[in-house]
Every structure is written in C-alpha cells, then in structure tokens.
Amino acid sequence: MDFVCGGLAASGACIFSNPFDVLKTRMQLQGELQAKGQHAIYYKNVFHAGYVVVKNEGLGGIQKGLGIAMILHGIRNFIRLGIYQTxxxxxxxxxxxxxxxLYKSGLASAFAGATGAFFGSPLFLIKTQLQSQAAEQIAVGHQHGHRGAIRAIQTIYNQHGVFGLWRGANGIMIRAVAGSSSQLTTFAVTKDKLKEIDYLKNSLFITSLLASIISGVVQTIAINPFDVVSTRLYNQGVDANGRGLLYSGVVDCFTKIIRTEGLSGIYKGVIANYMRLGPHSLFCLIFWDILKEAKVKYIDNRMNK
Known part of the structure; x- marks a missing residue:
C-alpha cells in the first residue's frame, strides 16, 4: 500500500508540473555547447518561454509528453517513496x-531515488525527447521526430535494443541521488521541526505544505546541474551503434557544458525547474501524506470492526 500511495501521489502531481517540465527542457537545450551571444535565443525566461510555446504550438505544446510523464513519475515514485516509507x-x-x-534519511532516500530512476530511465528518455520536439521556428537541441510515446519506444528498441532504452541511465540515477536525498530528507526534517510548534502540531496539511516548499528550494539547487546533464544525454542524437554524438557520458557532458557555456550552463532553466519541482514536490508530498493518513485510518477502521 505504501508503494501505491507514492505512485498515485506523483502521477497526480505531474498534471500540474508537466508544463514547467516542458519549458525547463527547452531552456536547458537552448544554446547547447555554444557560448553566450553565439546562438539564437527563443526562450528569454520561463514566462516568455510559455508564451512562445503556446503561440507556436498551441496549449497542447506545454503539455507534451504528459501521458508518459504520468506513467514515469508513477512508476518511479511507486518505487522511491515506497522504499523510503517502508x-x-x-x-x-x-x-x-x-x-x-539526518544521515540515515539521506542514505535511504538516495538509494530509493536511484532505484526508482533506474527502472524509470526508458520512460524518462522518451519523455525528454518528446518534450524537446518543437515547431521548427523555435526548435532547440536534437529533434527526434517521434510520433508518440509508443512509436518512440518501438523505434529506439528496433534500432538499438534494450540497451538503447536504458541509454543515459547513469546520469538520471546520479540526478536522482541528488534530488531524492535533498528532497525527502529536507521534507522529513522540516516537518519534525514544524511539529514542535504547538499551533502546527496537529495540522497535517500546513506542515506538509511548508515542508514541501522548503524542500523544493533545496532540491532545485541540488538537482539542476545533474538535470541539465541528464536532459542533454537523453536528447542527444546517436550513431548507428547507439553512441552519443555529443557526449560520451556524465563527466564528458559536465566538462563540455562548463567549457563552452560557463558555469551558468549547468544552471540553465533553474527558475523553470523550480516552478516545476515546486508544484510537483508540493502536490506529490501533500498527496503522499494525505494518502498515508487515509491508509492508516482505513486499517484502524478495519481492525476496530
């Protein structure tokens, strides 16, 4: 039941956070391996990016990849939150x-996050490539031209087999370690502190709300460099053998981004990332707490009958 609560919470949260995920992905790919001033700027900031996407692709443009994203976050957090709660x-x-x-929570959330990321990696790959697909006049990064999630999975599997679907898994697992450990540990510790305040002691919603906002800030700062790298690794084109055309791995990607785009390169899309992680963390963790409480009440009622 703990695993189901985690999966349902994340899937529900994804509906609210996916538009910012699309914008974040586009901004992270803009100016890939190019110095400032040497590339076209289609997305000036997150608000301008939203306007540009809707103008050129319609409202459906900011919800690209929603279906696969909901399944991804459901599976990933079914594992991640389920392991942590157990x-x-x-x-x-x-x-x-x-x-x-603190240290036990950090280790547990890192392990749970990496495990969930590994199993969700193929879906994260497809989600990233679908979200990066844009109208020609505002396209950034490699354009894979997928005609839907199922077609994308079939194409990658037919061309590169199972290993092709798990390409870039090491990058997303490192990202998950940074993101999950910072999010869940900050969330748990902050809730403990808030519960020491008499006014908040018995308020599940308010303590979860405040703790999720704080954990979202910490998570964004920790995760963004790894998120940029994961986006680039997943979205790059590959040769006939399935090897990346731009990056050979995580270290190579970090090195090339910093060398060509500067340190600011690994923090591209950070505001959009927070606007994604903030609502996602907020709704996911609140839904998680509510579902867990509902589970406890259900079990208590069954036992008292």
Missing part, C-alpha cells in the same frame, strides 16, 4: 523519539 515504518530512519536521523 524503511521509515520499520524504524530504520528515526531515533527512539520518532525524530528523523
């Missing part, structure tokens, strides 16, 4: 007073 239920993450132990 470890918490078994008492591995808290002390004798029920307070979160």
């Amino acid at each position: 470890l918490e239920n078994e008492g591995f993450l808290t002390d004798s007073k029920g307070k979160t132990i």
